[in-house]
Amino acid sequence: DSGVTQTPKHLITATGQRVTLRCSPRSGDLSVYWYQQSLDQGLQFLIQYYNGEERAKGNILERFSAQQFPDLHSELNLSSLELGDSALYFCASSVEQWNTEAFFGQGTRLTVV
């Protein structure tokens, strides 16, 4: 158990809908990251927050947004969902904001039908 908690574990939704994925980082970790894992793209970095502030952005679609709350948990919002958004979404956390290993949650498997 990495100490990073993601909910829900599975999500099935229809195209055009909006979903929210939730992440609680390890106790004491200030950085939260979101990654997308798909068969064709592999593991892709989406976004990083550090102590409530956006720190880095990857190839995150405009339909996707995230935030980190004062209690350090984070949410990833995916809207206007398309079939191609079906993937495993991982949250990770770390103590530092750079040059550090990250600890991953078990992921949320999103299926868009």
Add this chain to the structure above:
Amino acid sequence: AQSVTQLGSHVSVSEGALVLLRCNYSSSVPPYLFWYVQYPNQGLQLLLKYTTGATLVKGINGFEAEFKKSETSFHLTKPSAHMSDAAEYFCAVSDRTGNTGKLIFGQGTTLQVKP
């Protein structure tokens, strides 16, 4: 830009045989390197990391990796494979150019262990 290439998307070994998973990186700055393992329906678990210092790093479950700057490699090895090692393995480099914690992953190598 930094990148990671894992040679071989699928590696098959017999139980008790040497495990060698290859990883080459590209980085304009001294890299921080990681190996993660992903078991079916699980998240990624950190096996080991290299930041600075000793180039041979030991990790969990008997795995080790050697940082070779001249070869830009960070191959993962285990002397004797166990059935429980069957999983997907990812090599990653930390994005040190942008002062972020972003990890850049390779495409992954699936390790199959035959009895």
